[in-house]
Amino acid sequence: MAKTVNNPDEMSFLDHLEELRWHLIRSIVAIVIVACVAFLAKGFIFDVILFGPKSLDFPTYKFFCRIATFFGVDSEFCGDELPFTIQSRLMAGQFSAHIWTSIWAGFIVSFPYVLWEVWKFISPGLHENERRHSRGFILAASSLFFLGVLFGYYVVAPLSINFLGTYTVSTQVFNEIDLASYVATVRASVIACGIMFELPIIIYFLTKVGLVTPEILKKYRKMALVIVLILCAVITPPDVTSQIIVAIPVLILYQASIYISKIVVKREAKKEKKNAK
Structure with missing residues (x-):
């Protein structure tokens, strides 16, 4: 275990590295635990969350469809289903997508705890008044991150999927999107917005x-x-x-x-x- 030092100023460089190592280990353990839960909840993670924006019953599409209907405009958001299919062309494609999606889900859900570990590492080096003014750091940073994740999932991801999934250069070309590419689009939208909102x-x-x-x-x-x-x-x-x-x-x-x-x-x-x- 890391050393307990009453005065952080007296810690040596190696002591700081040891302290940082245990904070990182605890953060990784938290991510892995949540990732294991996400791995077991495969049906919910993929069918409900990841493949949700693929269906035109998704709330975002319904919202834009109502707006288009209100103004009497035809919209691609109104319809039965998006004209593309998702496929896996690699032997380990689905398993690999399952593993990495679980890890990213673990990171997103564990984000407040990871922040807490980061805060525990840096807070001893702050003055008392600085710690007092920064008490809401974890709550504020976590709230902004999750707000960005929700924005990415409900706005950016469906807009990207709808546009790219329906885009064609010719009627002779069919959109059969690889599973890894689809998951990467959703993941990039969610993580990028979560970080931007910080x-x-x-x-x-x-x-x-x-x-x-x-x-x-x-x-x-x-x-x-x-x-x-x-x-x-x-x-x-x-x-x-x-x-x-x-x-x-x-x-x-x-x-x-x-x-x-x-x-x-x-x-x-x-x-x-x-x-x-």
């Missing part, structure tokens, strides 16, 4: 260490908009509507990050004045 947390810590200021965020707002659109183009189908739908919440998070950065700067300024007295 933007306010990232800005908070970058501001704390002095690498980012509200002025810098405002100055490079236009550049940030371009980067956001590029990221949206990578994780969404190449149509303007999908990119705008994904870009809107990210830009809102960017604006929220500016306000968070302002709050951090004000707190740091108050702290410096207090210490100067």
